[in-house]
Amino acid sequence: MSSAASEYRLDGIYKQRQSGFFMQRIKLAAGVISSAQARAVSDVAEQYGKNSLHLTSRGSIEIHWLCEHDLVSVKRELAKVGLTSRGACGGAVRGITCDSLGSAASSAIESLSHRLHRHFTGNPRFERLPKKFKIGIETDVAGGRHLIQDAGLVLARQEGGHAWYDIWIAGGLGHAPRPGFLLSEAVPEERIIPIIETILNVYSGNVPPGKRLKHLASEIGEERLRTLIENHPGYNEELPPVTGLPDVVTLTSSASRQVVIPIFAGAITADQFRGIASIAERHAGGVFVISANQDIALLLDPSADHAAMYEELALSGIPSAADGGLTLRVCPGSHECIMGLAPTRDVAERLAAILPEKSHRMVWAISGCPNSCTRPQLADVGIVASRQATGSGGERTPRYDIYRRTEDGFGKTIYEGLDCADLLSVIPGI
Numbered sequence: 001m002s003s004a005a006s007e008y009r010l011d012g013i014y015k016q017r018q019s020g021f022f023m024q025r026i027k028l029a030a031g032v033i034s035s036a037q038a039r040a041v042s043d044v045a046e047q048y049g050k051n052s053l054h055l056t057s058r059g060s061i062e063i064h065w066l067c068e069h070d071l072v073s074v075k076r077e078l079a080k081v082g083l084t085s086r087g088a089c090g091g092a093v094r095g096i097t098c099d100s101l102g103s104a105a106s107s108a109i110e111s112l113s114h115r116l117h118r119h120f121t122g123n124p125r126f127e128r129l130p131k132k133f134k135i136g137i138e139t140d141v142a143g144g145r146h147l148i149q150d151a152g153l154v155l156a157r158q159e160g161g162h163a164w165y166d167i168w169i170a171g172g173l174g175h176a177p178r179p180g181f182l183l184s185e186a187v188p189e190e191r192i193i194p195i196i197e198t199i200l201n202v203y204s205g206n207v208p209p210g211k212r213l214k215h216l217a218s219e220i221g222e223e224r225l226r227t228l229i230e231n232h233p234g235y236n237e238e239l240p241p242v243t244g245l246p247d248v249v250t251l252t253s254s255a256s257r258q259v260v261i262p263i264f265a266g267a268i269t270a271d272q273f274r275g276i277a278s279i280a281e282r283h284a285g286g287v288f289v290i291s292a293n294q295d296i297a298l299l300l301d302p303s304a305d306h307a308a309m310y311e312e313l314a315l316s317g318i319p320s321a322a323d324g325g326l327t328l329r330v331c332p333g334s335h336e337c338i339m340g341l342a343p344t345r346d347v348a349e350r351l352a353a354i355l356p357e358k359s360h361r362m363v364w365a366i367s368g369c370p371n372s373c374t375r376p377q378l379a380d381v382g383i384v385a386s387r388q389a390t391g392s393g394g395e396r397t398p399r400y401d402i403y404r405r406t407e408d409g410f411g412k413t414i415y416e417g418l419d420c421a422d423l424l425s426v427i428p429g430i
């Protein structure tokens with residue numbers, strides 16, 4: 001196997017910060033995973049990694065500390081249970097995110113997630129894009145997640161088994177955050193795939209390598225981008241309506257109840273993950289969901305024995321929501337990520353130790369570099385390691401910016417360039 005790391009990207013593999021080690025990202029539609037798949041992921045982490053998993057804020061799973069000579073075996077083990085990593089990294093349509101499962105409209109958005117995932121994953125027409133292309137589906141705009149997708153779909157209405165979506169495009173965070181804009185309102189589901197294909201064609205035909213769709217919106221303006229898309233031959237195409245059995249894996253009857261298991265910093269051991277797989281099998285139809293907050297959600301069978309489930313969680317050593325979890329999204333930072341400027345998990349632990357009780361009602365996020373993978377600009381309080389400063393002895397230490405979000409749109413910067421001590425001193429007062 002070639003060691004050209006860039007060739008690995010489309011297989012969902014990045015070089016890790018530590019020389020000789022790789023990270024394998026697994027792409028899940030809407031974060032949905034079966035218990036059998038979760039056991040296979042745990043086995044891979046145990047056999048080839050360091051027994052640990054990172055749950056991402058896009059509902060994917062990362063296995064770190066893999067050796068290059070094991071990558072083919074890892075891919076084979078995951079494929080045996082129907083898991084794919086194709087397009088989880090690099091210039092491709094990434095995992096379809098969705099943080100609205102458990103809502104009344106779960107079935108519609110989960111099934112659309114599966115369809116988009118199947119259509120774009122490994123489709124050679126939409127690989128080798130200039131950069132990543134992110135799609136998210138939500139039932140409302142409250143969290144602002146539609147604003148940071150290359151294509152953000154928001155359910156507009158449902159009627160007689162049909163669904164219509166508003167389409168927001170050209171959003172993204174990173175070094176130049178830009179909120180997406182509304183391309184089309186109340187588009188029937190039959191036009192969603194052709195429109196996304198059209199956006200992808202316009203994107204790959206007009207944007208230089210290394211840039212996202214938001215770059216084109218900034219360069220030529222939203223109206224010109226809208227015209228390019230609307231004048232494209234594929235824009236008005238309509239596919240036949242979807243027929244057949246529901247394309248839904250989770251238990252989504254109106255009687256099912258969602259229980260969130262907080263996973264601190266998205267870090268979980270292979271054993272704990274296996275434990276949750278077993279609990280999901282007994283109480284949630286053998287399926288669970290990795291949420292956009294890096295937690296795990298169980299959509300419980302209406303007949304589930306809740307007391308037994310909480311007891312099983314406690315026996316697995318996993319805190320339950322009943323213990324009052326703190327919502328704190330954390331990326332791998334300089335612990336493993338080659339881009340990381342700060343040890344994000346260490347900062348998260350120190351933060352959690354000093355946060356007053358009232359702060360647990362807010363959503364927090366820490367990103368180890370301006371790429372902002374954990375959506376700090378959409379958290380109530382977001383922390384970004386924005387740069388490193390050089391000390392008198394030549395040592396490099398991170399500097400942090402803090403964002404505060406109190407209204408729609410992106411959070412605003414309230415502090416810039418803090419060192420760790422200053423960061424920890426101002427946080428309790430926010």
Ligand code: SF4
Pocket residue numbers: 331332333334337338339340341367368369370371372373374
């Ligand atoms: S925010 Fe930066 S450090 Fe964190 S995972 Fe993303 S690229 Fe890596």
